[in-house]
Amino acid sequence: MTVGILCTGTELTRGELVNTNATWLAEELTALGFEVGAVDCVDDDRDRIRRALVRLGNEHEVVLCTGGLGPTTDDLTTECVAELLGVPLVCDAASLEHIRTLLARFGRDMAPSNAKQADFTEGASIISNPRGTAPGFHVRIGRALSFFFPGVPHEMKAMFRDTALPLLAPLVQSRHHQLRLRCFGLPESEVNDRLRGVEAEFGVILGYRASFPEIEVKVLARDPSYDAATARVDAAARVVRERLGDAVFAEGTTTFAEALLTLLGERGATLALAESCTGGLVGDMLTRVPGASRTFLGGVVSYSNEAKTALLGVDAAAIATHGAVSETVARAMAEGARSRFGSTLALAVTGIAGPDGGTPEKPVGLVHFAVADARGTSAQHVVSGGTREQVRVRAAYLGLRFVRRILLNGHDAGVG
Amino acid sequence: MTVGILCTGTELTRGELVNTNATWLAEELTALGFEVGAVDCVDDDRDRIRRALVRLGNEHEVVLCTGGLGPTTDDLTTECVAELLGVPLVCDAASLEHIRTLLARFGRDMAPSNAKQADFTEGASIISNPRGTAPGFHVRIGRALSFFFPGVPHEMKAMFRDTALPLLAPLVQSRHHQLRLRCFGLPESEVNDRLRGVEAEFGVILGYRASFPEIEVKVLARDPSYDAATARVDAAARVVRERLGDAVFAEGTTTFAEALLTLLGERGATLALAESCTGGLVGDMLTRVPGASRTFLGGVVSYSNEAKTALLGVDAAAIATHGAVSETVARAMAEGARSRFGSTLALAVTGIAGPDGGTPEKPVGLVHFAVADARGTSAQHVVSGGTREQVRVRAAYLGLRFVRRILLNGHDAGVG
Numbered sequence: 027m028t029v030g031i032l033c034t035g036t037e038l039t040r041g042e043l044v045n046t047n048a049t050w051l052a053e054e055l056t057a058l059g060f061e062v063g064a065v066d067c068v069d070d071d072r073d074r075i076r077r078a079l080v081r082l083g084n085e086h087e088v089v090l091c092t093g094g095l096g097p098t099t100d101d102l103t104t105e106c107v108a109e110l111l112g113v114p115l116v117c118d119a120a121s122l123e124h125i126r127t128l129l130a131r132f133g134r135d136m137a138p139s140n141a142k143q144a145d146f147t148e149g150a151s152i153i154s155n156p157r158g159t160a161p162g163f164h165v166r167i168g169r170a171l172s173f174f175f176p177g178v179p180h181e182m183k184a185m186f187r188d189t190a191l192p193l194l195a196p197l198v199q200s201r202h203h204q205l206r207l208r209c210f211g212l213p214e215s216e217v218n219d220r221l222r223g224v225e226a227e228f229g230v231i232l233g234y235r236a237s238f239p240e241i242e243v244k245v246l247a248r249d250p251s252y253d254a255a256t257a258r259v260d261a262a263a264r265v266v267r268e269r270l271g272d273a274v275f276a277e278g279t280t281t282f283a284e285a286l287l288t289l290l291g292e293r294g295a296t297l298a299l300a301e302s303c304t305g306g307l308v309g310d311m312l313t314r315v316p317g318a319s320r321t322f323l324g325g326v327v328s329y330s331n332e333a334k335t336a337l338l339g340v341d342a343a344a345i346a347t348h349g350a351v352s353e354t355v356a357r358a359m360a361e362g363a364r365s366r367f368g369s370t371l372a373l374a375v376t377g378i379a380g381p382d383g384g385t386p387e388k389p390v391g392l393v394h395f396a397v398a399d400a401r402g403t404s405a406q407h408v409v410s411g412g413t414r415e416q417v418r419v420r421a422a423y424l425g426l427r428f429v430r431r432i433l434l435n436g437h438d439a440g441v442g
Numbered sequence: 443m444t445v446g447i448l449c450t451g452t453e454l455t456r457g458e459l460v461n462t463n464a465t466w467l468a469e470e471l472t473a474l475g476f477e478v479g480a481v482d483c484v485d486d487d488r489d490r491i492r493r494a495l496v497r498l499g500n501e502h503e504v505v506l507c508t509g510g511l512g513p514t515t516d517d518l519t520t521e522c523v524a525e526l527l528g529v530p531l532v533c534d535a536a537s538l539e540h541i542r543t544l545l546a547r548f549g550r551d552m553a554p555s556n557a558k559q560a561d562f563t564e565g566a567s568i569i570s571n572p573r574g575t576a577p578g579f580h581v582r583i584g585r586a587l588s589f590f591f592p593g594v595p596h597e598m599k600a601m602f603r604d605t606a607l608p609l610l611a612p613l614v615q616s617r618h619h620q621l622r623l624r625c626f627g628l629p630e631s632e633v634n635d636r637l638r639g640v641e642a643e644f645g646v647i648l649g650y651r652a653s654f655p656e657i658e659v660k661v662l663a664r665d666p667s668y669d670a671a672t673a674r675v676d677a678a679a680r681v682v683r684e685r686l687g688d689a690v691f692a693e694g695t696t697t698f699a700e701a702l703l704t705l706l707g708e709r710g711a712t713l714a715l716a717e718s719c720t721g722g723l724v725g726d727m728l729t730r731v732p733g734a735s736r737t738f739l740g741g742v743v744s745y746s747n748e749a750k751t752a753l754l755g756v757d758a759a760a761i762a763t764h765g766a767v768s769e770t771v772a773r774a775m776a777e778g779a780r781s782r783f784g785s786t787l788a789l790a791v792t793g794i795a796g797p798d799g800g801t802p803e804k805p806v807g808l809v810h811f812a813v814a815d816a817r818g819t820s821a822q823h824v825v826s827g828g829t830r831e832q833v834r835v836r837a838a839y840l841g842l843r844f845v846r847r848i849l850l851n852g853h854d855a856g857v858g
Contacts, residue, residue, distance in 0.1 A: 039478040041469030042649050044460055048483075053457025062455040063490055065483040067464075074479055081497075213548070215513040215555045215575075234514050235453045236594065244458075299722075299743065305734070306717070306725025309743040313721025316797055316830055324749035326742055327715065327725040333740040333783055337753060367749055381732055411547050412573070413596070414732055 027198060028063040029055050030082035030170070032075075034093040034103060035177060039069040047092050047179055054186065059198035059248070060088065070100040076110045083168030088194065090186075093177035095160040097139035103174060107165065108147040115145040118152055121161045128159055153189045157181045164190070171197075201252035203259045207243045207266060209273040210282060210423050214241050220269045228262035239420050240282070243270070272431070283311040283318075286426050289433060290321040290371075297429065298367030299325030300338055300359035302350065302376035303393060307422045323367045328359065338362030351376050353394055353405045360396035360403055371399045371432065375425045379417045393421040397432045404428075404437045443613060444479040445471050446498035446586070450509040450519055451593060455485040463508045463595055470602065475614035475664065476504065486516040492526045499584030504610065506602075509593035511576040513555035519590060523581065524563040531561040534568055537577045544575055569605045573597045580606070617668035619675045623659045623682060625689040626698060626839055630657055636685045644678035655836050656698070659686075688847075699727040699734075702842050705849060706737040706787075713845065714783030715741030716754055716775035718766065718792035719809060723838045739783045744775065754778030767792050769810050769821045776812035776819055787815045787848065791841045795833045809837040813848045820844075820853045 037043045048065045068074040082089045094103030122144035153162035160176035175182040233244035249255035276285040312322045326337045334340040340358040348354040359374035377393030384390035396405040453459040484490040498505045510519030538560035569578035576592035591598040649660035665671040692701040728738045742753045750756040756774040764770040775790035793809030800806035812821040
């Protein structure tokens with residue numbers, strides 16, 4: 027039971043508008059248990075609209091179409107459907123009255139262009155639109171039950187939920203269950219290699235999404251029984267977690283920072299920061315999470331050497347001897363932040379984000395980390411590639427992971 | 443000369459990811475002078491990928507395809523192209539070496555799944571990808587010159603600009619010129635109203651793109667003569683700038699933070715921060731800009747009251763009397779940051795980002811700002827709506843705009 031989505035509009039094909047309608051519909055249909063096979067956009071061109079409708083109607087059981095129901099001359103969808111079905115347009119009196127009433131509420135008369143919106147292909151079932159002047163309709167095209175909605179997002183969404191959803195839900199035979207495991211710290215190819223064979227063993231589908239620097243592993247099963255689908259997903263997810271180790275930091279929509287804040291909260295621990303090359307990014311990641319103030323006390327962005335000394339008490343001689351990007355300075359920054367904020371733990375990050383400022387000894391991408399707590403201070407460093415933004419984002423993640431590992435395993439554990 | 447875009451990936455057809463690649467490509471191609479007729483997505487399904495490529499290759503002169511070039515088993519694009527062209531896959535030694543080198547830089551060996559990324563359809567022209575392990579290629583399918591890029595946005599964009607653009611630009615007859623003016627601080631409807639009549643007066647097309655909290659105004663002209671197109675755009679842009687005032691902060695790809703850093707640099711001024719509700723976001727915005735260290739000295743993220751006192755010298759009694767979110771505390775934070783960092787100017791931001799923590803007197807969305815320099819300290823506050831993230835991002839922009847206005851106009855000027 028596959029679905030095709032068609033969005034019409036030159037604003038989409040010219041890139042003036044991000045197609046969030048398509049994303050919303052695709053997500054709703056996937057959650058219902060449908061497989062969305064195609065999400066197509068065409069511009070306001072009769073030929074292309076007609077061809078796309080015929081094609082999608084032949085390839086899918088359900089088609090959802092948005093846009094092209096408005097009053098202007100580039101709104102062509104209804105006419106195209108009538109042409110390809112070979113039936114006339116007929117005016118729906120109730121829709122005409124609705125449009126007239128709605129316009130009157132705004133003190134406007136009904137123009138011929140508005141009246142056009144009450145014309146539907148003969149035999150179509152009309153979908154009322156309480157929020158706007160463009161009613162929708164559904165009709166069979168090819169083998170597909172085809173729905174037509176206006177492009178205005180809040181109108182389309184309400185009409186989908188009120189009318190299309192009750193008609194579509196009973197069509198889905200199989201139930202599906204999906205779990206999203208969010209990972210950091212392993213390359214995509216390594217994740218893929220480690221999970222080889224899981225699909226066949228558990229009868230699940232694995233999907234991967236890389237969103238730098240994270241990788242999301244989606245574990246999906248379809249089954250006539252929802253419980254059976256869930257059981258297969260859960261069994262597979264256990265193996266995925268075993269094979270990926272602590273690279274899996276959370277499920278679903280939990281962010282990397284949120285997972286760490288939760289862990290800190292469970293331990294009754296607080297965190298402070300001393301950021302250099304990340305420039306506030308780590309603090310930003312943490313404070314995006316509502317309630318971060320319960321465990322995150324604050325930080326110092328010590329972008330200059332003077333600030334490292336004045337605000338964190340880093341010995342100016344140590345900076346002169348070892349450089350601002352060094353293990354010695356990272357340790358002193360973490361210890362300085364911990365004592366000034368009075369936190370359980372403090373993380374320091376100092377590195378060379380580039381594109382300039384690298385040397386043979388200290389190349390762009392070199393980042394030193396230190397985490398201090400009551401038991402002591404641990405340090406590590408990495409050299410990684412990529413753009414300035416990638417170096418900074420990766421450093422922020424590595425820093426937070428370092429805190430997590432110290433919390434979970436203490437200073438003696440390998441933190442690499 | 444029409445173009446078809448094809449984006450592959452189950453994450454798109456399942457609605458897990460908004461298809462911003464398609465929007466970006468459509469905008470670039472439209473700006474070049476192409477007509478984009480179709481923007482299609484299919485899931486990771488061999489049949490559907492092949493059929494879409496054949497169809498788009500028959501209907502358009504140019505096809506651009508993103509996604510499916512990664513190392514995992516659901517990356518099928520290259521195989522599909524080979525199948526539909528009836529040619530074998532051959533390994534490209536240079537690409538293999540590039541992948542090996544790139545992986546080695548991260549201390550990794552080349553897995554078989556990575557080596558697969560060096561396989562191309564026989565006869566294809568390879569598009570190198572300096573930023574990642576997935577090279578692209580171009581090849582003729584049907585009547586279309588067809589380009590294949592990885593789905594990772596920054597890799598795709600660089601490859602498009604470096605390789606596809608020089609091949610595509612000569613195919614378009616009419617010349618076009620476009621200027622992008624980036625704005626902050628006016629609602630989209632107000633921008634639209636103020637620019638009424640500009641299109642007709644100058645023979646240009648205005649496009650608007652809202653990307654919270656910014657609005658971009660695109661001024662585009664097409665003409666057989668490039669000089670004529672440029673002259674019309676420049677004349678229209680002057681009027682756009684006049685009508686929008688200081689809401690226009692930059693042209694092209696210059697960020698809001700970058701524009702401010704440039705201004706600071708021109709004045710020989712340095713900046714420090716005291717951030718509360720923005721939690722490091724302002725520092726992050728500034729330090730994303732290469733070379734930020736020349737003018738940005740650092741900041742304190744004083745998320746707790748104790749940190750405001752310990753690190754910025756804010757009087758604990760003032761916090762107790764007025765609350766952490768108050769003009770008094772904002773002023774003290776700015777002055778404390780300025781003296782500790784020794785900067786020309788300091789900005790303080792303290793507010794209630796929500797969703798909790800609001801009261802009738804101090805609702806969620808209330809943010810106090812202060813800017814201190816040698817001439818004194820100015821303060822202002824706003825109450826705005828939206829999500830936690832929107833309140834924080836808007837506060838970061840308003841704070842930076844406040845610094846800019848003090849720099850340009852001094853403390854006496856209206857800064858509202």
